[in-house]
Amino acid sequence: MPDVTDDSWFSDDIATFGDRLAAAREAQGLSQEEFAQRLGVKLRTVRHWEEDAKEPRANRLQMIAGMFGVSIMWLLTGQGPGVSSPETNDGGELPRLLGDLRGLRRDASDIAGRIAALETRVERLIAQEAA
Known part of the structure; x- marks a missing residue:
């Protein structure tokens, strides 16, 4: 088993998409229920994602990355900007707020x-009726 240090606490050899998703959610201090509600999905959907039974569609993946302030690449592969290790994560509200803002x-x-x-469609309809 690979040696896991503070710098690689989510080693590519160890962590799965579900592991990284759960870590990002927990780093924001959210329960599965809170995360599901914020994202507008069912609780069982979040559970399936975290259990690696299913993966989110691209649009949801983008929303998740923005919400947690991590890169899509990190969620999928562990490469790129992700969450900090538990020892260095202060659990502050700022990352969550920045994710919400994005x-x-x-x-x-x-x-x-x-x-x-919609404005374009309305303008076309008005032009057609005037003709």
Whole structure:
């Protein structure tokens, strides 16, 4: 078994996607229930992810990474920016708030795109009726 140090407490040889997801969730101080509610999925879905029975779709994966302030690559492979080891994690609220802010910014961008598309459709319908 590989030696696990503070620098590699989630070694690629040891941790799975589910392990990393659970670690990121716990680093934010969230229960599975709280995480499921924030993400808008069922509790059993989160459990399946953490048990490596299933994996989230790409859009959910992006939301999870933003919520926890980790890279998608780290969630999937353990490579790249992830959560700090338990000894160095202060459990502060700042990472959680930053993750929430990133998620809201992404949601706002999606909503703006949907509004623009609807405006275009309305303008076309008005032009067709005027013709």
